Amino acid sequence: MSTASGELRTTRQRWWGRQPIGTLFALPYLVFVLAIFAYPLGFAVYIAFHDYYFTAPGVDVPKPFVGFDNFAAVLTDPQVLEAFRNIGVFLVINVPLTVVLSLVLATALNAGIRWAAAYRIAFYVPYLTASVSLVGVWMLLFSSGGLVNAVLGPLAPDPSWLVSSTLAMPTIALFVTWKQLGFYILLYLAALQSVPRELHESAETDGANAWQRFRNVTVPGVRATTVLVLVLAIITGANLFTEPYLLTNGGGPDGASVTPVLLIYQRGIQQQNPDTAAAIGMLLVIVVGVLSLAANRINRER
Amino acid sequence: MRRQRGTWVRYLLLTLAAAVFAFPFYYMVVGAFQESPTNTPDQLLPTSGWTLDNFAAIDSRINLIGSLGNSLIFTAGVLLGTATFGLLAGYAMARLDFRGRGATWVLMLLVQMVPFQLLMIPLYVQITRGFGLGDTYLGMILPFAINTTAVFIFTQFFRALPQEMFEAARIDGASELRILRSIAVPLVKPALTTVVLVTFIGPWNEFLWPFLITKDATLQPLAVSLANYISNVAQSTANPNGAILAGATTLAFPVVILFCLFQRYFTASNIGSAVKG
Known part of the structure; x- marks a missing residue:
């Protein structure tokens, strides 16, 4: 009798685990993730491959499978191509600036400096502050009659920063570099603590100067973090929405700062074409994935 | 030298x-x-011309107090969901052996990888059309209701507690619910502080989602109504700059204060993905 119930107990334990109540504890989170992430993820793929449109509630119209039609439409749309090109311009400016500045500033901070906490706060606060607030401030600073142009005087660009088709995207790239830098500095600070001090010391005894030590000890020592910084900067850059929406007044001038996410919003929600919007979303994820893999690759090969 | x-x-x-x-x-x-x-x-170093009019000016167009209230409700909803369900999930992941533990872990990692922008359209369709939650606080809160980074923080925290405490309680015949209530929850305060700080900045600063889901201006959080002011109202106002800066200050202030007060609780690993969503 007791062995039988003992056996039953072990089978039950093997299936439900030793504390089956854990399933109940984790259940709200599981339901949340399935409903808010997993299901919409599948739904996004479904929408992208169907002729999907919004209907009045309760009306059920066929939404036929159309294969790659939405992708074909998106890939031949000059505005979509321009949005991806704009992201390219953004990344070419933002990514190198981010990596170089955050590593240099983190190295300077790490060298045992007075008021390190105050510097850290100054660098970090823009990262924590709402984009909408900071965009408002930058918009005023960089407007035609703004403070930046007043300081530059005759050197001020004409047309001004945010209304110039060549400068709009670079200005956004500068803004995002400024806003995000503090976070990357913290990542590098954490990584720098794990670079062994002896390496620096022995390089110094071998007569390496500060630049040589930075180049040959610090940079290789934080390589794994550099990959992380690259990938995160690429993801952030690919997901731009608030900046072109507000800073350049909806991707202006004339689409020069339009981004894929801004297009997803305009196509999917304003113009009610969720199918092409979902296709742009999938393309964006593929592009980000490929770029992240490439960043990882380049770093491994060196 | x-x-x-x-x-x-x-x-x-x-x-x-x-x-x-x-x-x-x-x-x-x-x-x-x-x-x-x-x-x-x-x-740049003004000595005169100080005024509070800018706050009155923006308040007359976007109802500053109402918007702040909406931001607070949005943020509080996310904090409540995360502090209860996130704590339960984190505790279970760290301390309990149950069916579906591995699957939950995989899902947690998946959530960190899926960009919100890909989910924007299907979530919008699902929440406004499927659930009929457009223009509601619940619809605003739902996609952020349980912060996955917070679940990670809770998991790490409970994992670091000594195993003997839990074993001793079990040997004494305490039920799992009782162990949770009398051992885990009373100890959680430091982790909870980190979780609240890390979770707070997400919904407080969030623009895109509440912007999509609210048409009704009386429901919009401050980030959305300030953005509306910047993109629509400002052009038709004589001197909008002071009002824009007053709104920006109001939106930025709570987070900056929190950060300065609780600086040591913010660490790089915590905040990275919290802001992502």
Whole structure:
């Protein structure tokens, strides 16, 4: 009798685990993730491959499978191509600036400096502050009659920063570099603590100067973090929405700062074409994935 | 001698960078209290012209207090969901052996990888059309209701507690619910502080989702109504700059204060993905 119930107990334990109540504890989170992430993820793929449109509630119209039609439409749309090109311009400016500045500033901070906490706060606060607030401030600073142009005087660009088709995207790239830098500095600070001090010391005894030590000890020592910084900067850059929406007044001038996410919003929600919007979303994820893999690759090969 | 020069260069570099980082904040706060925020460098240290009119001006167009209230409800909803369900999930992941533990772990990692922008359209369809939650607080809160980074933080915290505490309680015949209530929850305070801080900035600063889901201006959080002011109202206002800066200051202030008070609780690993969603 007791062995039988003992056996039953072990089978039950093997299936439900030793504390089956854990399933109940984790259940709200599981339901949340399935409903808010997993299901919409599948739904996004479904929408992208169907002729999907919004209907009045309760009306059920066929939404036929159309294969790659939405992708074909998106890939031949000059505005979509321009949005991806704009992201390219953004990344070419933002990514190198981010990596170089955050590593240099983190190295300077790490060298045992007075008021390190105050510097850290100054660098970090823009990262924590709402984009909408900071965009408002930058918009005023960089407007035609703004403070930046007043300081530059005759050197001020004409047309001004945010209304110039060549400068709009670079200005956004500068803004995002400024806003995000503090976070990357913290990542590098954490990584720098794990670079062994002896390496620096022995390089110094071998007569390496500060630049040589930075180049040959610090940079290789934080390589794994550099990959992380690259990938995160690429993801952030690919997901731009608030900046072109507000800073350049909806991707202006004339689409020069339009981004894929801004297009997803305009196509999917304003113009009610969720199918092409979902296709742009999938393309964006593929592009980000490929770029992240490439960043990882380049770093491994060196 | 050379070393000394290196130190000078370092301080110069850091101070210069810190000035570039802090200046827009200075401009924002000073401009918010000025009759007309300056656009010329020689008036950057104003001695007169202080006023509170800018706050009144933006309040008359976007209802500052109402918007702040909406931001607070949005943020509080997310905090409540995360602190209860996130704590339960984190505790279970760290301390209990149950069916579906591995699957939950995989899902947690998946959530960190899926960009919100890909989910934007299907979530919008699902929540406004499927659930009929457009223009509601619940619809605003739902996609952020349980912060996955917070679940990770809770998991790490409970994992670091000594195993013997839990074993002893089990040997004494305490039920799992009782162990949770009398051992885990009373100890959780430090982790909870980190979780609240890390979770707070997400919904407070969030623009895209509440912007999509709310058409009704009386429901919009401050980030959305300020953005509307900047993109629509400002053009038709005579002198909008002071009002924009007053709104920006109001939105930025709570987070900056929280950060300065609880600086040591913010660490890089915590915050990275929290902001992502």
